[in-house]
Amino acid sequence: MTASPPVIRLRGAGRRFGSHHAVADVDLTVYAGERVAVLGTSGAGKSTLLSMLNGSLSATSGEVEVLGANLANLSPSRLRAIQRRIGTVSQRLDLVNQVRVLHNVNAGRLGRWGSIRALAALAWPRADPTVTEALRRVGLPWAVHERTERLSGGERQRVAIARLLVQEPDLVVADEPVASLDPTRAAGILELLGVPGRPVTVVVSLHQPELARRHCTRAIGLRGGRLVFDLPVEHLDDRVLADLYTLT
Amino acid sequence: MTLQVDAPSEPSPAATAQAYRVTGRTVAARRIVGLLLVAVPLVWSWRQAMPDGSDVVNRSGLSLVADLFASMLHPQLSTEFLAVVLNAMVVTLVFAVLGTAGALAVGLAGGIVLSDAAWHSRPPRAVRALRLLIRSLLVAARSVHELVWALLFVSVLGLDPLAAVLAIAVPFGAQTAKIFGETLDGIPPGPLLTLRNAGARPIAALCYGLFPPAAPLLLSYTFYRFECAIRSAVVLGVVGLGGLGQELVVSLQSRNWDEVWTLVWAVLLLSAVVDLWNSRLRRDLAVVTCADWSGGQDAGARRSSRAEDRNARPATSRWARASAVVAVPGLLLAWLASEVSLSGLSSPRTRDLTVRLLDEMWPPALPNGGWPALAEAIPDTVAIAVLAMAVAVIITLVIGPWAGRARHGSFDERAHPTRHIPRKVAWWAARAVLLVLRSIPPTVWAVIALLALFPGVLPGALALGLYTGGILGRLVAEAWESVDTRPRDALRAIGTRGWLASVATIVPPSAHHLLTYTLYRFEICIRDTAVVGVVGAAGLGRLIAENLAAFRWPAVTTLLVASFALSVGSEAVGRRLRRALQGSAGEGRNRSGRARPPTSTTGGR
Numbered sequence: 001m002t003a004s005p006p007v008i009r010l011r012g013a014g015r016r017f018g019s020h021h022a023v024a025d026v027d028l029t030v031y032a033g034e035r036v037a038v039l040g041t042s043g044a045g046k047s048t049l050l051s052m053l054n055g056s057l058s059a060t061s062g063e064v065e066v067l068g069a070n071l072a073n074l075s076p077s078r079l080r081a082i083q084r085r086i087g088t089v090s091q092r093l094d095l096v097n098q099v100r101v102l103h104n105v106n107a108g109r110l111g112r113w114g115s116i117r118a119l120a121a122l123a124w125p126r127a128d129p130t131v132t133e134a135l136r137r138v139g140l141p142w143a144v145h146e147r148t149e150r151l152s153g154g155e156r157q158r159v160a161i162a163r164l165l166v167q168e169p170d171l172v173v174a175d176e177p178v179a180s181l182d183p184t185r186a187a188g189i190l191e192l193l194g195v196p197g198r199p200v201t202v203v204v205s206l207h208q209p210e211l212a213r214r215h216c217t218r219a220i221g222l223r224g225g226r227l228v229f230d231l232p233v234e235h236l237d238d239r240v241l242a243d244l245y246t247l248t
Numbered sequence: 249m250t251l252q253v254d255a256p257s258e259p260s261p262a263a264t265a266q267a268y269r270v271t272g273r274t275v276a277a278r279r280i281v282g283l284l285l286v287a288v289p290l291v292w293s294w295r296q297a298m299p300d301g302s303d304v305v306n307r308s309g310l311s312l313v314a315d316l317f318a319s320m321l322h323p324q325l326s327t328e329f330l331a332v333v334l335n336a337m338v339v340t341l342v343f344a345v346l347g348t349a350g351a352l353a354v355g356l357a358g359g360i361v362l363s364d365a366a367w368h369s370r371p372p373r374a375v376r377a378l379r380l381l382i383r384s385l386l387v388a389a390r391s392v393h394e395l396v397w398a399l400l401f402v403s404v405l406g407l408d409p410l411a412a413v414l415a416i417a418v419p420f421g422a423q424t425a426k427i428f429g430e431t432l433d434g435i436p437p438g439p440l441l442t443l444r445n446a447g448a449r450p451i452a453a454l455c456y457g458l459f460p461p462a463a464p465l466l467l468s469y470t471f472y473r474f475e476c477a478i479r480s481a482v483v484l485g486v487v488g489l490g491g492l493g494q495e496l497v498v499s500l501q502s503r504n505w506d507e508v509w510t511l512v513w514a515v516l517l518l519s520a521v522v523d524l525w526n527s528r529l530r531r532d533l534a535v536v537t538c539a540d541w542s543g544g545q546d547a548g549a550r551r552s553s554r555a556e557d558r559n560a561r562p563a564t565s566r567w568a569r570a571s572a573v574v575a576v577p578g579l580l581l582a583w584l585a586s587e588v589s590l591s592g593l594s595s596p597r598t599r600d601l602t603v604r605l606l607d608e609m610w611p612p613a614l615p616n617g618g619w620p621a622l623a624e625a626i627p628d629t630v631a632i633a634v635l636a637m638a639v640a641v642i643i644t645l646v647i648g649p650w651a652g653r654a655r656h657g658s659f660d661e662r663a664h665p666t667r668h669i670p671r672k673v674a675w676w677a678a679r680a681v682l683l684v685l686r687s688i689p690p691t692v693w694a695v696i697a698l699l700a701l702f703p704g705v706l707p708g709a710l711a712l713g714l715y716t717g718g719i720l721g722r723l724v725a726e727a728w729e730s731v732d733t734r735p736r737d738a739l740r741a742i743g744t745r746g747w748l749a750s751v752a753t754i755v756p757p758s759a760h761h762l763l764t765y766t767l768y769r770f771e772i773c774i775r776d777t778a779v780v781g782v783v784g785a786a787g788l789g790r791l792i793a794e795n796l797a798a799f800r801w802p803a804v805t806t807l808l809v810a811s812f813a814l815s816v817g818s819e820a821v822g823r824r825l826r827r828a829l830q831g832s833a834g835e836g837r838n839r840s841g842r843a844r845p846p847t848s849t850t851g852g853r
């Protein structure tokens with residue numbers, strides 16, 4: 001597996017907002033199948049780093065290479081082709097509440113669909129096996145034709161995961177996907193992030209080191225936008241964490 | 249957000265060491281500036297309206313006004329005339345329906361072009377230049393009043409119903425485009441960004457991530473526009489395009505008071521039905537009030553946040569479904585009934601006239617009377633607008649408080665159902681008065697005012713003020729309904745007397761609403777002076793109508809440019825003032841926020 005090219009390669013990558021360096025000088029290489037937890041206090045640059053990984057923010061310095069392509073100066077259609085293979089989940093879910101669950105799940109496939117097909121699916125909603133299977137796996141087989149806003153918070157969270165599942169991404173970028181969930185739910189969601197049978201790479205920012213230990217293979221720590229550690233989770237001990245969460 | 253930003257911040261123990269951010273002296277200075285900003289224009293306008301030594305009241309006309317009101321309850325009810333009225337109602341309705349449909353088409357296309365949210369990243373330079381061009385064309389289209397558009401179209405198309413439809417569709421379309429653009433920008437961007445990040449194609453991303461959340465708001469605004477279109481369609485009759493407005497002016501000028509009243513009742517009936525149906529629909533669709541649609545800058549955010557916490561579901565609302573079912577056949581029916589055909593647009597005669605018109609409009613020239621005439625018309629226009637706003641604010645202060653639905657305690661209401669009956673009667677009465685004021689076109693008010701007053705600033709201001717009062721009163725009343733009453737309840741809970749608690753907590757935000765909407769309506773008032781000018785009040789509108797009637801096209805160009813400059817200027821001043829009112833804490837709108845990583849947009853309700 002180490003022979004295959006890395007999924008993510010950052011070289012001195014940084015992002016600046018005005019004079020504020022949200023992320024600075026990060027070197028990071030992630031190989032297929034790794035599950036990387038990003039730890040750090042609020043404002044440490046976790047969200048910015050993840051946005052750089054899925055192409056929604058460009059780096060202001062250094063290089064960001066994802067799935068074999070340098071994300072800087074890609075043409076829009078080339079960028080879309082890469083982004084199609086990157087799944088994004090966030091705490092805010094970003095579902096369209098006004099439409100049926102089916103459409104929110106289908107939204108994961110829009111990258112592969114042509115515009116006509118996408119519009120047709122919006123006009124004549126039909127649940128095909130892919131959608132039904134995804135919803136079955138997240139435990140919401142009954143919700144296909146439900147309006148999304150009628151679901152509870154936890155159910156909507158699972159719809160967002162179903163959307164991720166139909167996208168069949170090679171890389172999953174998850175920004176605090178479980179921040180507002182109870183421990184059992186959180187574990188369930190983190191289980192679902194990895195698709196069994198495929199070497200999906202996951203980069204997930206977390207607030208609970210405990211979850212990182214249980215669900216990830218590797219942990220990186222950010223403080224003030226800089227990488228302060230990069231360890232296998234087994235080496236994630238109290239001293240490292242105390243260092244990370246000490247406010248200076 | 250409220251005026252309370254002016255109040256000296258209470259010295260919290262930690263802050264006493266630091267200097268006050270706002271001192272008592274700044275507060276006093278701001279108050280004096282504010283007072284001057286209100287008083288100086290008012291005094292100046294009053295002097296403009298009352299030139300020394302000339303008569304204002306036309307004594308011989310007073311009896312005519314008395315006659316008019318005497319026949320209020322004796323409308324002309326002969327079958328013949330009723331048939332005329334019914335026909336005129338249909339014509340007005342058809343103009344409004346087709347005009348709204350046209351405005352919707354322009355608005356959708358323009359709204360997508362103007363919205364920042366609809367564009368992926370920074371578009372290429374050519375696209376940006378095109379957007380700027382479209383934006384400025386829409387601003388220009390918006391700044392010319394429907395009535396002036398109608399006059400222009402009539403001179404090219406003749407008295408074709410198409411002229412009326414276009415006269416509504418063009419300026420309304422431009423306004424709709426602006427609001428649609430703002431609405432799309434106000435939708436939380438998260439879902440759309442997620443779709444784009446997953447590699448969705450631009451059009452598919454918009455259809456899945458942006459339009460569904462915006463749809464109830466866009467639909468609700470379209471119906472609000474339809475309501476405005478009814479009023480405009482009545483006004484357009486004045487230039488001879490038919491419908492209730494034309495019949496009204498004819499009957500007024502021939503002094504058939506009984507006919508006037510039949511027509512007035514017809515206008516009121518039509519507006520009341522559309523008004524009630526609409527407000528019901530708006531409540532079901534998105535809990536958006538008219539006030540939300542008229543607030544200008546800050547309204548976008550409020551609109552979408554309101555829509556966020558709505559309880560109503562468009563899919564389940566019988567009203568919304570019925571309206572959707574009615575809309576399409578209604579449109580077709582209106583199209584068939586109107587005999588509007590687009591062939592008028594491409595006929596050789598139209599082309600000929602358009603070419604000649606454009607040819608003659610350039611180069612511009614001064615109207616008869618030269619610079620002095622222009623220099624007189626512009627201050628007159630401003631004075632009409634200022635005094636009209638004064639009238640409107642007085643109406644709002646007197647009637648508005650009754651027209652706001654009291655929200656204190658549905659609990660209370662259930663316990664003592666009878667105690668609230670007088671309050672309810674007052675509510676209906678106040679709403680009815682406001683409806684009457686805004687349904688009767690300002691042109692008609694002006695014709696009535698001109699019976700008793702000599703032409704000049706005053707009749708124009710009075711007419712426009714009555715009409716604007718009807719609109720402002722409703723806007724402000726609706727905004728007042730949405731004022732948060734919890735602070736008042738909190739004060740009551742600690743034993744403050746009821747009225748005192750209300751004054752302390754309800755008045756400051758309400759005053760803020762009144763000020764904001766007054767400023768906003770003032771900008772529209774400047775534009776609306778055209779309407780009262782056409783029947784001979786004063787100002788630029790009167791000059792435009794006179795020069796159009798005499799086919800002095802070069803002068804018309806100059807006057808259009810002058811009124812354009814005036815409305816752009818007043819809009820700029822208004823925007824500046826409103827921003828100052830919001831205080832420096834006012835949000836810098838999402839344009840800058842969009843560049844940053846999306847932080848919690850749904851968190852703040």
